[in-house]
Amino acid sequence: MQHPDVCIAGAGIIGLSLALELHHRGYRVTVFDQGEPLSESSSAAAGMLAAHDPDNPPQLLPLATLSLSLYPDFLNRVRTLSGRHVPFQTHTTLQSVPLHTATASSELTTKDLTHLLPALTPREHRFILLDEHSLDPRQLASALLAAVHATTIDLRPHTPVLSTRSIGNTVEITTPSGTMHAAQFINCAGAWAAASSHLLNIPVTPKKGQMFSVVLPPSLPMHFVVRTPDVYIVPRTAGPAAGHAIIGATVEDIGFDKIVHPSDIDRLRSLAITLLPVIAEAHQLEAWSGLRPATPDGLPVLGAVPGQPNHFIATGHYRNGILLAPATANVMAQLIVGEASSTDLSPFSPNRFFAELPSP
Ligand SMILES: Cc1cc2nc3c(=O)[nH]c(=O)nc-3n(C[C@H](O)[C@H](O)[C@H](O)COP(=O)(O)OP(=O)(O)OC[C@H]3O[C@@H](n4cnc5c(N)ncnc54)[C@H](O)[C@@H]3O)c2cc1C
Structure with missing residues (x-):
């Protein structure tokens, strides 16, 4: 051979x-x-x-x-x-940024945000729009x-x-x-x-990430990613998972353990709800974890x-x-x-x- x-x-x-x-x-x-x-x-x-x-x-x-x-x-x-x-699932990301890095031209006003995603509550966040794909x-x-x-x-x-x-x-x-x-x-x-x-x-070394998926409520047609340093919400818009969203993720330094803890998933869900209150109504589908090579x-x-x-x-x-x-x-x-x-x-x-x- x-x-x-x-x-x-x-x-x-x-x-x-x-x-x-x-x-x-x-x-x-x-x-x-x-x-x-x-x-x-x-x-x-x-x-x-x-x-x-x-x-x-x-x-x-x-x-x-x-x-x-x-x-x-x-x-x-x-x-x-x-x-x-x-296919690419999304083409835009709403990225939260620290106050000192948001410039007048890049920062979105509350009016812009309300237009983009009426369900978003940007109380504690400033957002910029990024041309970014997801799949x-x-x-x-x-x-x-x-x-x-x-x-x-x-x-x-x-x-x-x-x-x-x-x-x-x-x-x-x-x-x-x-x-x-x-x-x-x-x-x-x-x-x-x-x-x-x-x-x-x-x-x-492995850095564990836990996350979960939900079915987005029909009242929330979502076509872009929302991301803060603590949580992100990534909608699927095409293919078998269209209408779902992925919500993640923890970053943990605990070796090769891949156990999913409901308390960590609940915490992620709470963080997501502070951004999009309607996530409280979203039916959870799956939760999983993976090991990032760091x-x-x-x-x-x-x-x-x-x-x-x-x-x-x-x-x-x-x-x-x-x-x-x-x-x-x-x-x-x-x-x-x-x-x-x-x-x-x-x-x-x-x-x-x-x-x-x-x-x-
Ligand atoms: C929760 C989470 C969310 C993430 N989100 C994103 C994201 O949005 N965007 C992004 O770009 N990245 C994201 N990442 C990171 C991304 O998933 C990883 O960086 C990427 O998958 C690493 O790919 P890899 O091929 O190196 O590792 P892996 O996919 O882990 O593959 C490594 C393979 O090596 C095999 N292997 C190990 N040891 C041996 C051996 N001795 N002999 C033969 N085979 C072996 C394993 O079985 C495994 O199949 C995320 C990761 C996690 C966990």
Whole structure:
């Protein structure tokens, strides 16, 4: 059997978007997942492409902007391969901002808000309007998986990567099914990327997010996202979930626990009700949680792994992995094939976590 050119650990949105990009460039790709593909953080997300969220670290903006520009082509590729169209659900976000950052021209008046969404109670919030899209990550997950299945990408569910080591010009990858050699290995294992020290010693940790969905009352036709630092309400306007809204999310530092606590969901609902009182009448459908891959500085880790030849990592996308998937696939493929990068990757270098280590 021929060895793959590239082997990827992790079939979340990052691993599979990158697999598609490398396949498109003619590479033979194998992807391992320890569970079901796209069943972790990537299908737990709200789906906001929040490049201009004021809570994002400023260094993220160029990568986020690149990703937004690549999104239409990414969705077209998924559509061509899978036959499935993944529409944008919303095109506008009402973003609350601290008083000192709202300028006279960007801030909406109460009259504007009442016109946009009569049910909104902006008592304690100032809002600006952002041109921002959202999509349904579950719709994207099922289309992306169908797209991958339509290619020669070798996707192996329920096969954890147990260890890797560089041997000459190749990497030996060990799974419970045996060993495999590939020219290059990419760790896209999300919140688990550093869970096993044999995979990597980079500080990626899980940040739990709980959220829930409701059926919006007919009195509240909602076509845009409402977001404050404490809570967001993300309506679905097309597809099987049209008329629902996602309300999230907690940010918790408690390891790999994914238990959903009704008290946390109730707190989110109360926060949402302060914005949209009519949410009090909304029937709850589901509640769930996911584990965001986080780094100490809130930025992704994209690049070659120091001291481990032919090993790369692409994770740490924290609250923006859906937004950043197309750009991550693009810049990581450029690194793998040896092309110049479309954007400066130095803020995301794995080396930043090794700066204090003494040189060998
Ligand atoms: C509640 C919540 C809301 C969010 N909302 C948004 C949003 O609105 N917009 C946005 O852009 N982002 C959002 N995010 C963030 C986004 O979901 C993540 O950044 C993104 O999904 C990370 O993708 P990933 O592929 O790195 O991780 P994952 O989707 O978690 O995939 C990692 C995969 O690696 C596999 N794996 C782990 N270890 C191994 C191993 N040893 N061998 C093989 N496979 C392994 C896992 O099984 C998993 O399938 C949200 C996240 C949460 C939890």
